[in-house]
Amino acid sequence: MMPQQKTLFDKIWDAHVVKSSEGHPDALYIDRHFIHEVTSPQAFDGLRKRGVKVFNPARTTATADHNVPTLNQHLPIKEALSRHQVETLRKNCAEFGVELYDLGHPYQGIVHIIGPELGLTLPGMTIVCGDSHTSTHGAFGNISFGIGTSEVEQVLGTQCVLQYRPRTMRIEINGKLSKGVVAKDIILYIIAKLSASGATGYFVEYAGEAIRNLSMEARMTICNMSIEMGARGGLIAPDQTTFDYIKGRKFAPQGETYDRLVEQWRQLKSDDNAHYDLELSYDAADIAPMITYGTNPGMGIKVTDRIPTLSELKDISEQTSFTKSLEYMGLEAGSAILGKSVDYVFIGSCTNARIEDLRLVAKMVEGKKKADNVEVWVVPGSKQVENQAREEGLDKIFEAAGFQLRQPGCSACLGMNEDKIPAGKYCISTSNRNFEGRQGPKSRTFLASPLSAAAAAITGKVTDVRNLV
Amino acid sequence: MSKEKFTTLKTPAVPLPIENIDTDQIIPARFLKATTREGFGENLFRDWRYNSDNTPKADFILNNGTFTGKILVAGKNFGCGSSREHAAWSIYDYGFRVVISSFFADIFKNNALNNALLPVQVSDEFLKKIFAAIEKNPSTTITVDLPQQKVTLEDGSSESFDINAYKKTCLANGYDDIDYLLSLRDEIRHFELVH
Ligand code: SF4
Numbered sequence: 001m002m003p004q005q006k007t008l009f010d011k012i013w014d015a016h017v018v019k020s021s022e023g024h025p026d027a028l029y030i031d032r033h034f035i036h037e038v039t040s041p042q043a044f045d046g047l048r049k050r051g052v053k054v055f056n057p058a059r060t061t062a063t064a065d066h067n068v069p070t071l072n073q074h075l076p077i078k079e080a081l082s083r084h085q086v087e088t089l090r091k092n093c094a095e096f097g098v099e100l101y102d103l104g105h106p107y108q109g110i111v112h113i114i115g116p117e118l119g120l121t122l123p124g125m126t127i128v129c130g131d132s133h134t135s136t137h138g139a140f141g142n143i144s145f146g147i148g149t150s151e152v153e154q155v156l157g158t159q160c161v162l163q164y165r166p167r168t169m170r171i172e173i174n175g176k177l178s179k180g181v182v183a184k185d186i187i188l189y190i191i192a193k194l195s196a197s198g199a200t201g202y203f204v205e206y207a208g209e210a211i212r213n214l215s216m217e218a219r220m221t222i223c224n225m226s227i228e229m230g231a232r233g234g235l236i237a238p239d240q241t242t243f244d245y246i247k248g249r250k251f252a253p254q255g256e257t258y259d260r261l262v263e264q265w266r267q268l269k270s271d272d273n274a275h276y277d278l279e280l281s282y283d284a285a286d287i288a289p290m291i292t293y294g295t296n297p298g299m300g301i302k303v304t305d306r307i308p309t310l311s312e313l314k315d316i317s318e319q320t321s322f323t324k325s326l327e328y329m330g331l332e333a334g335s336a337i338l339g340k341s342v343d344y345v346f347i348g349s350c351t352n353a354r355i356e357d358l359r360l361v362a363k364m365v366e367g368k369k370k371a372d373n374v375e376v377w378v379v380p381g382s383k384q385v386e387n388q389a390r391e392e393g394l395d396k397i398f399e400a401a402g403f404q405l406r407q408p409g410c411s412a413c414l415g416m417n418e419d420k421i422p423a424g425k426y427c428i429s430t431s432n433r434n435f436e437g438r439q440g441p442k443s444r445t446f447l448a449s450p451l452s453a454a455a456a457a458i459t460g461k462v463t464d465v466r467n468l469v
Numbered sequence: 470m471s472k473e474k475f476t477t478l479k480t481p482a483v484p485l486p487i488e489n490i491d492t493d494q495i496i497p498a499r500f501l502k503a504t505t506r507e508g509f510g511e512n513l514f515r516d517w518r519y520n521s522d523n524t525p526k527a528d529f530i531l532n533n534g535t536f537t538g539k540i541l542v543a544g545k546n547f548g549c550g551s552s553r554e555h556a557a558w559s560i561y562d563y564g565f566r567v568v569i570s571s572f573f574a575d576i577f578k579n580n581a582l583n584n585a586l587l588p589v590q591v592s593d594e595f596l597k598k599i600f601a602a603i604e605k606n607p608s609t610t611i612t613v614d615l616p617q618q619k620v621t622l623e624d625g626s627s628e629s630f631d632i633n634a635y636k637k638t639c640l641a642n643g644y645d646d647i648d649y650l651l652s653l654r655d656e657i658r659h660f661e662l663v664h
Binding site: 029041046050055066082085132157166200232320321416423433435436 | 657
């Protein structure tokens with residue numbers, strides 16, 4: 001009999017099951033746990049109440065990112081509640097023996113940016129964090145997913161979570177991308193096809209030539225937004241691009257251990273005839289620069305397309321939400337989005353605030369100036385990204401263009417700190433969510449790639465980047 | 470820690486017939502700064518519920534005294550977006566014990582179940598029927614029977630819903646997952662040793 005053909009997801013899952021019984025969720029061992037200030041305090045409190053210690057402190061890494069200011073990080077945090085939350089994280093990490101990359105630390109940054117850049121995120125692992133965009137780490141060929149605070153407590157207390165095995169989906173992107181089209185456009189395109197709930201219950205494996213040709217950072221952008229179509233997570237089988245990226249990183253295995261592990265990691269792929277619950281494939285040539293017009297990430301179109309009309313909606317049950325959404329955005333059904341004036345440009349977030357993103361933006365704006373009507377914030381994903389950008393002189397390019405280069409954090413991605421888009425204003429953003437009020441009460445978000453955001457910074461309006469590159 | 474036990478609930482319901490209600494609407498990020506689990510109910514649906522000067526918006530359903538009860542009925546894909554458990558805490562803290570929708574986002578569903586908040590998934594047709602019944606009579610009651618896994622309206626029409634056996638036992642007895650995992654600690658240590 002043929003041995004059972006397995007997907008990469010199934011192989012990693014099966015290797016981490018501590019206990020499994022019929023009708024019962026699996027107790028899944030977690031190799032790497034990341035925590036931050038917003039979703040961890042109640043979990044530590046729970047441990048205290050139960051009188052339980054952290055099971056394996058070396059497997060948890062903490063950072064402060066969601067709530068931190070992006071200016072003057074050397075000063076105490078002004079806002080009392082935010083300050084208290086960061087101080088609580090400090091206190092908890094000290095008490096329970098968890099490593100913390102606090103404000104001002106050279107490794108501080110958005111949790112999903114620092115894991116990979118420090119070599120903490122590796123192929124074959126199981127990784128969780130109390131944050132839905134934990135899916136980002138899946139770019140390295142591992143199982144990474146977001147959890148709630150009760151589950152953070154489970155992992156702290158037992159290094160395990162209880163989970164039901166999700167269904168698997170394979171999405172293949174064949175062929176080559178056109179000029180001006182980047183990873184962000186691929187994922188916005190997929191989400192527009194599948195809708196904001198189309199992958200709920202699934203774990204997605206991305207494959208195909210267009211995915212293989214992407215850098216690690218671009219692959220992270222893709223996996224990052226898996227959650228925006230409802231998926232638990234996304235992953236990409238590791239290859240030489242992955243191994244090269246990991247080599248020499250701070251906490252990555254070194255020397256002989258690295259060589260030995262690379263040999264193991266090469267085995268991490270789905271079997272040829274593995275069964276997926278759903279398989280989809282798209283042609284890279286059909287993907288254009290994308291933009292969202294509504295208030296969920298599934299409401300995306302090619303930048304040159306018109307916003308659909310009510311009658312063109314794929315799902316008529318969504319008419320009420322659609323109308324409400326356009327009203328919120330101050331846009332007309334059936335109208336063009338190209339040329340729409342914007343007020344803010346936000347280049348940041350765990351989707352697009354890595355060094356390659358900043359380079360892409362810098363290359364486009366070098367020698368140019370931002371339009372007078374826009375304010376532009378560039379918020380690097382981590383201290384290391386910020387330092388690298390300065391070393392490469394990108395800060396000079398941004399300064400000359402009139403962009404503000406800030407300090408690392410989640411910033412206007414979720415508007416928890418003071419970086420908020422004012423009510424009624426339009427922001428073209430490289431982040432991942434365009435929900436009502438996400439970037440500040442009544443703010444209006446257009447999600448797009450760093451290239452499209454840079455183009456809008458220069459022209460002051462929604463622009464087809466293909467006319468500029 | 471044991472939670473409130475859930476068996477059967479019969480109350481009127483609050484209708485929110487909007488699809489894709491995301492966690493940022495349930496509880497906006499700027500209200501996630503607390504370090505305890507309590508008190509989030511005050512800010513449930515904050516930006517739909519209050520004007521920017523903090524006065525209640527008269528037309529929002531929670532500010533309209535006509536609708537009360539411990540059941541929230543919402544459009545499909547409820548709870549999409551962030552993994553913030555604060556969304557489940559705020560709904561529970563406000564006083565709801567059940568959310569009925571025709572589709573739930575995964576992480577929200579998990580978080581709800583971990584907090585004694587029962588997510589009840591019904592068909593699109595039955596959801597429409599519920600909305601219609603509430604519209605006709607705002608004080609009509611809905612019965613959610615966990616042991617029988619059944620939602621029943623006053624006119625007697627009903628639909629059964631799915632919940633897995635493990636979660637059902639947890640809800641009915643007020644157990645949580647961590648109690649179970651803590652009981653596996655020796656097996657987990659063993660797993661660490663051999664892997
Ligand atoms: S950058 Fe945005 S999406 Fe990413 S972790 Fe921070 S808040 Fe979440």
